[in-house]
Amino acid sequence: MRLLTHNFMCSPRTKAYPLRLVPAEIEMIESAYNPGFVQHVLPRIEWEPLRATALACGLGELPPSPPQDPNVDEDVWRLLHRILLDTHVKEGILVSPSGAEYTIHNSIPNMLPKTAADAEPKHVPQATDIMDE
Amino acid sequence: MHGLRQRRRRRRVRRSARASVPARVMRVLLVFRGVFPGLRIDEFRAVVQLVRAELAAEGPTELGTEAPSAGTVAGHKDDPLHLGLTTSVQSLPPSAQFRTPGDSLHGDVFYFCELRSEREARLVAQRAFLLKAVYEVIGHGNSYESACDAAVRTVSSDSARQAASWSDGMQELMKGASFRIDVQAFGRSVKQEQKAGLMARFAPVLLQFPGKVNLKSPQHRLMILEDAFPVAGHQQHSQLALNGEHLSVPEPDIRQVFLARLIGETQGGILSKKFRLPDRQYVGTTSMDAELAFIMANVALVRPGRSLILDPFCGTGSILISAVASGAHCIGADIDPRVLRGYGYNQPEPQSHTSSGILSNFEQYGLERPAGILRGDLVHSYWQSPCGGWLDAIITDPPYGIRESIRTVDVEKTNDLQCKHVQHRRLRASDTLRVLIEFAADSLVDNGRLVFWLACTADFVPEELPQHTAFRMVSYGEQQLTMRMHRRLVVMERLPRARLRAESSGPQDTRVQGAQVPDSGSFSNLSAKILRQPWRCETRLVP
Incomplete structure (x- = not known):
């Protein structure tokens, strides 16, 4: 999961936002620098949570407010690209403001509405189980 | 201020000049x-x-x-x-x-x-x-x-x-x-x-x-x-x-x-040959035909290097693959852990822990990884909704109860601390549509598109299509699946929020009304109608 996705997530039942990311394993996969896309999505991004997450992942400090001009501060734009698109969270925990934890395992966060420290269920319910009768 | 006014005037002049010259066709x-x-x-x-x-x-x-x-x-x-x-x-x-x-x-x-x-x-x-x-x-x-x-x-x-x-x-x-x-x-x-x-x-x-x-x-x-x-x-x-x-x-x-x-x-032939399902590493019973998935990306107006899209019922990720191949950044989610982790369909055991089933398909084609794959239930949506929306398009094939059941996590039965299994309960087809459209209204940007398949019987009438005050129906092209079953590629466009606000009569009116989906239509009860299994009737399910 890229950090871009994390910025849009909240807890499933309470809609609490933001979810604090506690990364356990982070993978950096470099992708072609595409300033157009970062500029395109930046207005949709919550800046403060992004700054906090970038710090938690040890990716450096973003300025206190989002960059405005695409032609200046190229370093900031590149850093944004690195944070939003190149950083993949492989293992970790998402903690909601109320303390509920959602695990990220194998790059896949489990966002089902349950607050227990959840592992993947060992028995996978078959479609027929759900179909009652 | 002066410069702005001048620029505006210039723009107006240019526009009128364009209007007077007939556009070359x-x-x-x-x-x-x-x-x-x-x-x-x-x-x-x-x-x-x-x-x-x-x-x-x-x-x-x-x-x-x-x-x-x-x-x-x-x-x-x-x-x-x-x-x-x-x-x-x-x-x-x-x-x-x-x-x-x-x-x-x-x-x-x-x-x-x-x-x-x-x-x-x-x-x-x-x-x-x-x-x-x-x-x-x-x-x-x-x-x-x-x-x-x-x-x-x-x-x-x-x-x-x-x-x-x-x-x-x-x-x-x-x-x-x-x-x-x-x-x-x-x-x-x-x-x-x-x-x-x-x-x-x-x-x-x-x-x-x-x-x-x-x-x-x-x-x-x-x-x-x-x-x-x-x-x-x-x-x-x-x-x-x-x-x-x-x-x-x-x-x-x-x-x-x-x-x-x-x-x-x-150039489509080359792409659809490259992404053919029979050659794909990881497919399931509901994988979307590669060509249709590309067509869905096109009608959703996916722009290379620009669009951020979501498939909330992604399954084996077949729609995501075509969207990424069309140049989008995409996010996939599904309620079923099997499809995400890549076992249960054609792989008996979990594959190596380094790559899950969905991701292995992206690797096979040398595509960039999706922005995120999540396990989640759209009924209990885990996406925040910023006021201007955040998705350029939602492209999906919601379950309709025949090959995949329509279900949600049963929060009452799932005891948070004790129960290891996630309990599910079935949903009606109309409930899923309602949830999907409400979610789309919150999360699509202005002019963003919701594209989904609506499976229905042959007696479909346009009047039963879902409606929402925040959406404009763009098209609902038909594909015949069998003699009795069709599906429609429904394309809805999010109307600009500013326009809706301007058109609404008063401050009370600004809140958009919910999705209008008839409970019984040609798309409801498909498992009972098509498979002739009356016990799978939806009528006794409560929303």
């Missing part, structure tokens, strides 16, 4: 492929819109490339793009238009359309999947003779006015560009030996072109397109003729003939 012939007839026009319109947006982003140098969003382009209500789309048979004499029903099986693969430039036409042809090619017509008629006459009239440069109306390509041809000519027949097969004869019928036109014939790398390709009514027993006749038995092969019953110059051909 190029009349082209579209030849569609024989597949998915119900989706042809929907996809074509979307691709034109996409290409225009791309050209507009390149810069304002190109003639007439203002942003094509539906809100800004004034025009006929049914055709905001000014495409002037008509089937080619409409310009034929009435006798050639219709015969007995069933004749027109392939008849509507030919369409006339008005595009803005040859470049636009070429880009559209490259991007659209259901389009075979785009041509500029030189001559068109309901027989070889009349088509040839028409072509001769086009190329005769007697009047200067005629020459001025030629496209750049035609001017090049008349100035000696090299060319080659081919024959393509629809409705019958034409043998190689016969083709030379058919080409010879256009000799009066071809002699007008001063250029050389170049088979290997011609500057222009001409095509004779023959559209014939199918003739009973034609194939046996031509087979006998091939064996040397000279029977009188029935003369083909020709509907129309074109002599045309090729502008652009589709």
Whole structure:
């Protein structure tokens, strides 16, 4: 999961936002620098949570407010690209403001509405189980 | 302040200048492929819109490339793009238009359309999947003779006015560009030996072109397109003729003939071959056909390197793959852990822990990883909704209860701390749609598109389509699955929030009303109706 996705997530039942990311394993996969896309999505991004997450992942400090001009501060734009698109969270925990934890395992966060420290269920319910009768 | 006002004035002047000069249009012939007839026009319109947006982003140098969003382009209500789309048979004499029903099986693969430039036409042809090619017509008629006459009239440069109306390509041809000519027949097969004869019928036109014939790398390709009514027993006749038995092969019953110059051909064949499902590492029972998934990305107006899309019922990720291959950044989510982790369908055990099932498909094609794959339940949505939306498109194939059940996490039964299993309960099809549309209304940006398949029985009526005050219904093209079951590719567009606010009467009215989905329609109860399993009836399920 890229950090871009994390910025849009909240807890499933309470809609609490933001979810604090506690990364356990982070993978950096470099992708072609595409300033157009970062500029395109930046207005949709919550800046403060992004700054906090970038710090938690040890990716450096973003300025206190989002960059405005695409032609200046190229370093900031590149850093944004690195944070939003190149950083993949492989293992970790998402903690909601109320303390509920959602695990990220194998790059896949489990966002089902349950607050227990959840592992993947060992028995996978078959479609027929759900179909009652 | 002063500078701003001046700029505004300048813009106004430019706009009025543009309005006074009639926009240059190029009349082209579209030849569609024989597949998915119900989706042809929907996809074509979307691709034109996409290409225009791309050209507009390149810069304002190109003639007439203002942003094509539906809100800004004034025009006929049914055709905001000014495409002037008509089937080619409409310009034929009435006798050639219709015969007995069933004749027109392939008849509507030919369409006339008005595009803005040859470049636009070429880009559209490259991007659209259901389009075979785009041509500029030189001559068109309901027989070889009349088509040839028409072509001769086009190329005769007697009047200067005629020459001025030629496209750049035609001017090049008349100035000696090299060319080659081919024959393509629809409705019958034409043998190689016969083709030379058919080409010879256009000799009066071809002699007008001063250029050389170049088979290997011609500057222009001409095509004779023959559209014939199918003739009973034609194939046996031509087979006998091939064996040397000279029977009188029935003369083909020709509907129309074109002599045309090729502008652009589709690239779709290469992509759909590359992404074919049988060659894919990880597929499931509900994987979306690669070609259809590309068509969905097109109607969702996925722009390369720009769009952020979500599939909330992603399953094995087949829609995501096509979207990423089309250049989008995408997020997939599903309630079922099996499909995400890649076991349960065609792999008995979890694969290595380094890559999950979905991701292995992206690796197979050398595609960039998706922005995120999540396990989650859309009913208990885990996406925050910023006020302006955050997704450019939602492309999905929601479960309808036949191959995949419609379900949600049962929060009451799942005891948070004790229960290891997640309990599910079934949902009605209408509930899923309602949830999906409400979610889309919150999370799509202005003019963002929601594209989904609506599986239904044959007695579908447009009145039962989902409605929402924040959405405009764009199209609902049909694909027939079986005799009793169809599905519709529903495309809805998020109306701009500012416009909705302006149109609403008072502050109380600004909150958009919820999704209107009838509880019982041709899409409800499919498992009971199609599989004839009455115990799977939805009526006793509570929302």
